[in-house]
Amino acid sequence: xxxxxxxxxxxxxxxxxxxxxxxxxxxxxxxxxxxxxxxxxxxxxxxxxxxxxxxxxxxxxxxxxxxxxxxxxxxxxxxxxxxxxxxxxxxxxxxxxxxxxxxxxxxxxxxxxxxxxxxxxxxxxxxxxxxxxxxxxxxx
Amino acid sequence: xxxxxxxxxxxxxxxxxxxxxxxxxxxxxxxxxxxxxxxxxxxxxxxxxxxxxxxxxxxxxxxxxxxxxxxxxxxxxxxxxxxxxxxxxxxxxxxxxxxxxxxxxxxxxxxxxxxxxxxxxxxxxxxxxxxxxxxxxxxxxxxxxxxxxxxxxxxxxxxxxxxxxxxxxxxxxxxxxxxxxxxxxxxxxxxxxxxxxxxxxxxxxxxxxxxxxxxxxxxxxxxxxxxxxxxxxxxxxxxxxxxxxxxxxxxxxxxxxxxxxxxxxxxxxxxxxxxxxxxxxxxxxxxxxxxxxxxxxxxxxxxxxxxxxxxxxxxxxxxxxxxxxxxxxxxxxxxxxxxxxxxxxxxxx
Numbered sequence: 001x002x003x004x005x006x007x008x009x010x011x012x013x014x015x016x017x018x019x020x021x022x023x024x025x026x027x028x029x030x031x032x033x034x035x036x037x038x039x040x041x042x043x044x045x046x047x048x049x050x051x052x053x054x055x056x057x058x059x060x061x062x063x064x065x066x067x068x069x070x071x072x073x074x075x076x077x078x079x080x081x082x083x084x085x086x087x088x089x090x091x092x093x094x095x096x097x098x099x100x101x102x103x104x105x106x107x108x109x110x111x112x113x114x115x116x117x118x119x120x121x122x123x124x125x126x127x128x129x130x131x132x133x134x135x136x137x138x139x140x
Numbered sequence: 141x142x143x144x145x146x147x148x149x150x151x152x153x154x155x156x157x158x159x160x161x162x163x164x165x166x167x168x169x170x171x172x173x174x175x176x177x178x179x180x181x182x183x184x185x186x187x188x189x190x191x192x193x194x195x196x197x198x199x200x201x202x203x204x205x206x207x208x209x210x211x212x213x214x215x216x217x218x219x220x221x222x223x224x225x226x227x228x229x230x231x232x233x234x235x236x237x238x239x240x241x242x243x244x245x246x247x248x249x250x251x252x253x254x255x256x257x258x259x260x261x262x263x264x265x266x267x268x269x270x271x272x273x274x275x276x277x278x279x280x281x282x283x284x285x286x287x288x289x290x291x292x293x294x295x296x297x298x299x300x301x302x303x304x305x306x307x308x309x310x311x312x313x314x315x316x317x318x319x320x321x322x323x324x325x326x327x328x329x330x331x332x333x334x335x336x337x338x339x340x341x342x343x344x345x346x347x348x349x350x351x352x353x354x355x356x357x358x359x360x361x362x363x364x365x366x367x368x369x370x371x372x373x374x375x376x377x378x379x380x381x382x383x384x385x386x387x388x389x390x391x392x393x394x395x396x397x398x399x400x401x402x403x404x405x406x407x408x409x410x411x412x413x414x415x416x417x418x419x420x421x422x423x424x425x426x427x428x429x430x431x432x433x434x435x436x437x438x439x440x441x442x443x444x445x446x447x448x449x450x451x452x453x454x455x456x457x458x459x460x461x462x463x464x465x466x467x468x469x470x471x472x473x474x475x476x477x478x479x480x481x482x483x484x485x486x487x488x489x
Contacts, residue, residue: 039236044209045184065184068209068265069237070281136235 001123003130006034009100013119014126017058017074020100021119023110028077030061031104032095035130039137040066043092049106053081057115061106064092073105077115083107141226142168143346143356148175148217152204152373155180155215157361158223158290159207159376160368162283167230168356169349170223171342177216177298179203179305182279185212187382192307201305205382208290210279214305218296218327220341222248222349224289232353233287241265241278244289247348248276251293254344257331267291273326293345294327295335309403313416313428317401320418320426324399399425402488408433410475413484417453424451427485433476440471448485458482 001008008014013021018036022029037043047062055061055075064071085104088094095103110116120126144166146157154174161170179201181187187203190212196203215221224244226233234240245261252259258270267276278291303318329335350356375381404415411433418426427448435441447465451457462478465471 041237047184063183065182065209067237067241067263068182068279069240070183070207070209070279071237072282133235136231137239 001126003035003127004134006038006130007100008033008035008123008126008130010123012100013076013116013121014129015058015074015076015119016129017072017076019074019076021076021116022100022104023116026110026113027082028079028108028110029104030073030076030106030108031099032064032073034099035133037096037099037103040064040069040071040096042066043095046088046092046095046105048084048086048088049081051081051084055079055081055108057112057118064095075108076119077108078111079108080111081106082109141353141356142166142359143350144168144170144359144361145342145346146170146172146361148173150175151178151202152377153369154178154221155204155206156369156373156376157365158225158288159283159372160365162225162286162288163372164365164368165227165284165286166365167226167286168224168359169346169353170221170225171345172221172223173217173219173338174215175217177201177214177301179212179214181205181212182210183207183281184209188307190307192305195304201301202377203382204377205384206279206376207283208279208281208288210277212306213277214298214302215292216298216301218294218298218335220293220295220338220345222291222293222345224349224353225286227285228282228287237280238263238265240280240287240289243352245276245278245291247345247352248291248293250348250351251341251345252328254348255328255332255336255341257328269326269331273324275326275328275331293341294325295338295341296329297325297327299325308416309405310414310416310428310430312430313401313403316416316418316426316428320399320401404484404487404489405431406480406484406487408476408480408484410434410473410480413476413481415481415484415488417485417488419453419488422453424448424453424485429481429484431484433473435471435473435476437471440469443469444471444481453485453488455482455486458485 018033020033043066045065057078059075060072154172249259259267262268265278266274276291280289299321308314399420402417406413413431416428417424427445459482
């Protein structure tokens with residue numbers, strides 16, 4: 001699905017912290033959505049967790065620096081980090097270039113699949129959420 | 141929105157205030173200066189690599205890492221910090237990061253103009269004078285549910301101490317950092333010949349922010365905020381937070397946007413070659429070459445550095461210039477070829 005200039009692949013889940021989640025069995029691949037990478041601008045540094053670290057639903061996983069601004073990214077589901085995209089240490093702009101592909105950040109072994117119900121999947125719901133923020137981008 | 145004029149606070153407290161207020165949901169402007177100097181490093185910096193911690197210890201200068209982006213800075217009473225804090229949902233503020241900087245840089249730009257200094261915002265993310273010198277550095281970040289933007293009006297700046305608190309690979313390069321800062325960073329004192337009264341600057345700054353953000357309600361520091369500051373001081377100055385390793389450490393020193401000091405080393409057969417370069421838009425503006433290799437006649441080392449000024453940092457151009465220099469001067473560097481010096485320059489980061 002396209003929302004203005006930003007891409008939101010239909011098969012993914014989204015949260016209000018602007019993370020996306022791709023579910024394959026009990027493994028959830030996590031990244032930040034296209035709209036967020038646009039808001040952030042070119043990413044200079046990313047703070048990645050360690051494999052084995054555990055996060056609660058909505059908890060901050062790490063930080064991202066862009067143009068002297070320090071942002072955060074959050075866990076869309078609870079669970080244990082089973083893989084980290086180490087390529088981002090050398091080139092964090094992969095998040096800008098390919099937010100849903102090479103710019104994925106971590107893979108989480110999901111602790112509670114019921115949490116997926118708290119994420120956005122319905123295109124209308126996603127549109128409504130993103131448009132509420134797009135207005136602020138357009139106005140300023 | 142509120143305004144909290146904290147005057148001058150000792151040490152880290154000038155930086156702890158916004159960390160605490162952001163977590164407590166404060167929305168408004170904080171104006172503060174440190175009453176005694178301190179050094180602050182950006183979140184993605186390694187304090188051990190960026191700052192001469194021994195010098196700071198010997199001179200009683202506290203060092204803290206902040207939850208804000210940007211590089212190492214030296215803060216003292218001649219700077220007036222403006223710290224804007226708002227909830228992410230507050231629709232007065234832009235969402236796009238570069239727009240936030242542009243939007244909130246207008247009040248400090250107007251403040252400088254009010255005192256007769258023509259300034260403008262330049263991406264990313266400085267306030268500069270009309271001749272391109274940086275006169276305020278800015279940074280920001282998400283803290284708690286808040287967004288925080290910070291910057292500082294430079295009434296005056298202690299270039300010498302700033303060059304001393306930074307860690308450099310070789311003392312020879314400290315002077316280059318000093319000179320580069322002096323050339324690229326300016327202050328009210330330098331622009332005007334004197335410093336306007338602090339209270340006047342604070343008043344104008346507050347008025348300009350009020351014009352942008354709406355009327356402020358004046359408030360004072362609450363016991364709750366002080367408690368939070370005390371709690372955060374323990375965390376933000378703890379070795380656990382201060383020396384926590386981040387995955388990618390910036391090694392160069394950024395003087396202003398577009399001007400960087402880069403350090404490079406290369407091990408040649410004839411010894412280690414070190415370089416420190418001031419680079420602006422890929423052009424070497426100044427360079428120091430040192431190491432444990434042999435070069436004779438020795439006086440030609442300075443000539444080599446002079447030759448390399450205004451050269452583009454591009455392999456073939458560097459190598460050709462160094463080869464010409466060898467040919468013209470007959471300089472001898474056993475075990476070190478022009479290509480090795482080129483590599484030591486290219487290694488700069």
